Amino acid sequence: MTSPDKIWTAGLVVIGDEILSGRTHDKNIAQVASWLQVQGIRLAEVRVVPDVQQRIVEAVNALRAANDYLFTTGGIGPTHDDITVDAVAEALGVPVVIHPEARALLERYYADKGGLNEGRLRMARVPDGSDLIPNRMSGAPGIRRGNVVLMAGVPHICAGMLDALTGKLEGGAPLISETIGCWIPESEVAHLLREVEEAHENCQIGSYPFFREGKVGANFVIRSTNRNVLQSAVDSLCDGLATSGFDFTPGGI
Amino acid sequence: MTSPDKIWTAGLVVIGDEILSGRTHDKNIAQVASWLQVQGIRLAEVRVVPDVQQRIVEAVNALRAANDYLFTTGGIGPTHDDITVDAVAEALGVPVVIHPEARALLERYYADKGGLNEGRLRMARVPDGSDLIPNRMSGAPGIRRGNVVLMAGVPHICAGMLDALTGKLEGGAPLISETIGCWIPESEVAHLLREVEEAHENCQIGSYPFFREGKVGANFVIRSTNRNVLQSAVDSLCDGLATSGFDFTPGGI
Numbered sequence: 001m002t003s004p005d006k007i008w009t010a011g012l013v014v015i016g017d018e019i020l021s022g023r024t025h026d027k028n029i030a031q032v033a034s035w036l037q038v039q040g041i042r043l044a045e046v047r048v049v050p051d052v053q054q055r056i057v058e059a060v061n062a063l064r065a066a067n068d069y070l071f072t073t074g075g076i077g078p079t080h081d082d083i084t085v086d087a088v089a090e091a092l093g094v095p096v097v098i099h100p101e102a103r104a105l106l107e108r109y110y111a112d113k114g115g116l117n118e119g120r121l122r123m124a125r126v127p128d129g130s131d132l133i134p135n136r137m138s139g140a141p142g143i144r145r146g147n148v149v150l151m152a153g154v155p156h157i158c159a160g161m162l163d164a165l166t167g168k169l170e171g172g173a174p175l176i177s178e179t180i181g182c183w184i185p186e187s188e189v190a191h192l193l194r195e196v197e198e199a200h201e202n203c204q205i206g207s208y209p210f211f212r213e214g215k216v217g218a219n220f221v222i223r224s225t226n227r228n229v230l231q232s233a234v235d236s237l238c239d240g241l242a243t244s245g246f247d248f249t250p251g252g253i
Numbered sequence: 254m255t256s257p258d259k260i261w262t263a264g265l266v267v268i269g270d271e272i273l274s275g276r277t278h279d280k281n282i283a284q285v286a287s288w289l290q291v292q293g294i295r296l297a298e299v300r301v302v303p304d305v306q307q308r309i310v311e312a313v314n315a316l317r318a319a320n321d322y323l324f325t326t327g328g329i330g331p332t333h334d335d336i337t338v339d340a341v342a343e344a345l346g347v348p349v350v351i352h353p354e355a356r357a358l359l360e361r362y363y364a365d366k367g368g369l370n371e372g373r374l375r376m377a378r379v380p381d382g383s384d385l386i387p388n389r390m391s392g393a394p395g396i397r398r399g400n401v402v403l404m405a406g407v408p409h410i411c412a413g414m415l416d417a418l419t420g421k422l423e424g425g426a427p428l429i430s431e432t433i434g435c436w437i438p439e440s441e442v443a444h445l446l447r448e449v450e451e452a453h454e455n456c457q458i459g460s461y462p463f464f465r466e467g468k469v470g471a472n473f474v475i476r477s478t479n480r481n482v483l484q485s486a487v488d489s490l491c492d493g494l495a496t497s498g499f500d501f502t503p504g505g506i
Contacts, residue, residue, distance in 0.1 A: 186331060187372045210407070
């Protein structure tokens with residue numbers, strides 16, 4: 001039986017020259033991260049790598065050795081630069097096979113769109129032993145093989161695949177958080193933040209400064225898997241801010 | 254003398270729990286990537302790591318060993334979770350010192366804002382042997398030590414630091430690109446894309462599908478450091494699209 005205190009972690013490999021060239025702004029890191037939080041799984045590291053098979057293999061192997069789950073986004077489409085399936089199969093040491101159900105799905109999807117061709121059939125290829133993740137948006141499914149999950153790079157298709165996986169991965173207690181906002185420079189309260197964090201085990205405080213409406217401010221985000229610890233840290237921080245004469249906004253600014 | 258054909262590369266370490274929790278959407282990957290292209294430097298890999306010193310050290314050392322330059326964003330502010338300077342100093346094997354010019358800058362900046370305190374003085378700490386990168390937005394400077402560059406996580410401050418570095422890093426021929434857009438599924442032309450890429454050495458073609466106005470389409474981005482190769486590949490692709498009866502839009506859709 002898994003310990004109830006176990007912290008489940010995931011790594012994410014974002015695959016694509018378009019991210020590294022700056023042409024495309026990644027939206028998947030944030031949506032995968034937020035979704036994982038709700039599953040009780042912590043995103044521990046992200047690597048963005050180019051469409052080069054050996055680089056994908058290295059990143060996949062490094063992050064799956066260090067984490068409970070490994071996700072990828074990108075590179076599962078029909079074109080020559082879509083090599084994620086080949087790279088993950090190499091990393092896992094299994095052959096690439098045509099998944100019969102994926103092939104049937106694609107045959108139905110393309111029946112009135114000119115039928116299957118070499119490129120479209122690429123999207124039925126999976127690392128041997130994989131299951132499919134439904135994709136209501138377009139024909140091509142996502143792929144899951146044990147703790148390794150391959151998703152589309154197009155953000156709304158990736159979102160649909162995450163939706164299909166909701167509640168299906170074992171996780172731990174979700175990390176919960178509270179935010180306190182202040183219209184002050186974070187440097188005014190650096191000492192207080194450190195004190196409150198150190199006084200509360202299993203609690204992290206992040207400080208996120210901003211400039212808005214011509215003024216500086218910061219949101220302080222307190223995170224813990226334990227609701228009591230979280231509340232105690234929030235109370236200490238609010239007391240400390242009040243004692244120093246700073247107004248604050250529960251929920252953040 | 255450096256070969257004119259040398260491809261200069263950079264790694265980027267994005268530091269911050271707020272990115273891995275999904276709370277903050279990273280904007281620095283895209284802006285650093287785009288800026289590097291113009292400097293003739295290719296972004297080869299990005300790693301997003303949490304505010305944990307050992308994890309930052311590992312990422313910094315891995316990416317600086319593999320690349321000509323190493324950039325970091327995030328974790329150079331005044332609070333306890335800002336540990337990038339300590340981690341990079343450890344990675345480089347040098348002590349952390351107070352940079353006198355940074356201290357003077359911060360003293361002037363905070364003169365009418367309550368003066369320096371422990372947190373604010375943290376922003377004058379640098380790995381020994383570093384130079385400062387000007388920051389017109391707020392008092393705290395960025396840091397450069399040889400081929401290692403530490404920048405702010407707040408995107409507009411990071412942008413200002415990139416601006417201050419423009420033209421100051423040695424690079425090679427910039428990667429140039431042309432985009433051709435089509436209102437067709439990319440799977441219709443997967444074979445053509447592969448053929449054109451294989452026929453042109455020193456040329457990559459990326460295919461970026463989209464769904465807009467209820468229709469599918471794709472932009473094909475052809476990249477090369479050589480303008481003649483690029484033009485020849487663009488011509489071949491356009492000829493191939495025309496031969497197949499597909500309309501296309503130079504410049505992309």
